[in-house]
Amino acid sequence: MDEIEAFCHRYGVARKNTSSLKWDALQERFGDVSLLPMWVADMEFKIPESAEQDLIERIKHGVFGYTIVPDSYYDIFFKWMLERHHAVVKKEWLRFATGVVNSFYWLVNALTEPGDSVIILTPVYYPFQNAVTDNKRNLITSELMNKEGRYEIDFADFEKKIIENQVKLFIHCSPHNPVGRVWKKSELEQLLAICAKHDVFIISDEIHQDIIREDVEFVSALAFEKYFERLFVLNSASKTFNLACLLHSHVIIPDENNRKVYDQYAKTIHQAEISVLGMVAAESCYRDGADWLKGLLNVVEYNYQLLKNILAKRAPKIFISEKEGTYLAWLDLSSYVKSAQVRDFVQKKCGLAVDYGEWFGPHTQSFIRINLATTPQNIQYAAEQIAANIV
Ligand SMILES: Cc1ncc(COP(=O)(O)O)c(C=O)c1O
CATH class of the missing domain: 3.90.1150.10 (Aspartate Aminotransferase, domain 1)
Incomplete structure (x- = not known):
């Protein structure tokens, strides 16, 4: 205590x-x-005090013009991902966004057409539903099974719904808000394999990746190279260190063609891509937090x-x-x-x-x-x- x-x-x-x-x-x-x-x-x-100090230093400089991302940022973030999550991220895979919710809204638009079906596992963080319905896509839900308080995926239902509705995109919450599951490697593998079988894109929202119980291991979807051609991973330091309103998050796109699709869409909706204070805070927290x-x-x-x-x-x-x-x-x-x-x-x-x-x-x-x-x-x-x- x-x-x-x-x-x-x-x-x-x-x-x-x-x-x-x-x-x-x-x-x-x-x-x-x-x-x-x-x-x-x-x-x-x-x-953390160190992050507060780094932000104060940056603010004291008094200039908030257009900013680039320094190499130190990539080094620190990649180290965090590798050491904590055994996940390799490459510089060319990484895009920045002003929040994870923003970026999955963008991806829904970039990857699907109005009327296309998008599947989610409910109950789930409610902006997932909104991103589908606000963009006039067809919302398909597969309910998690509550087994005395521990939730599991109904894989048969998930696959059936994908087939019946010709689903184009799956938005996954990993770890899962609100049910608190950290999906096992075998569960992720099964989900990804079903998506691959039916040509479904996957957005893996991993914003809660660092908030993990001591005896549990988080596995990023980035562990599955086999499925990179359909994978988009979203994360941020913002949930871990409570930086949400500094508006800074990551879109990780391992596949080159998918990066082209994303970049093509992204340039139609936003140009200035980096929040300088968000970047400073995230780098500092990953380094010293x-x-x-x-x-x-x-x-x-x-x-x-x-x-x-x-x-x-x-x-x-x-x-x-x-x-x-x-x-x-x-x-x-x-x-x-x-x-x-x-x-x-x-x-x-x-x-x-x-x-x-x-x-x-x-x-x-x-x-x-x-x-x-x-x-x-x-x-x-x-x-x-x-x-x-x-x-
Ligand atoms: C699963 C999930 N994704 C995204 C967010 C919010 O992300 P952002 O503030 O970067 O838009 C939350 C916030 O609680 C969340 O639980």
């Missing part, structure tokens, strides 16, 4: 009245400013166990999914709360703002997602509110 307290003391920060989406948009998003925000994947922790990340992962795991323990004692029929990765907890309230009443229960009775299961796909109205990248005090409060208000 000492380590947890020390991290929270050193990096914890009050975010109210700082134009924070999580803290200052409660009225707009939930209709109630008094809720404790446990929603949106955004933390209550400051970035390992200890900070270790501290964060300890807090996330501690909070997950805290939530589980409180609820196991006081509301034992709430199902909490096993969390192998991400800093998100996925809870099924169905034993105590009717689906139609989840919102009232969470907001009016418990005073919390969470992500609702219904945002993530069909058949998850009784679920909520709770953000664990916060102080144990907030987790304790949220868990006790839930426990105290169930009947």
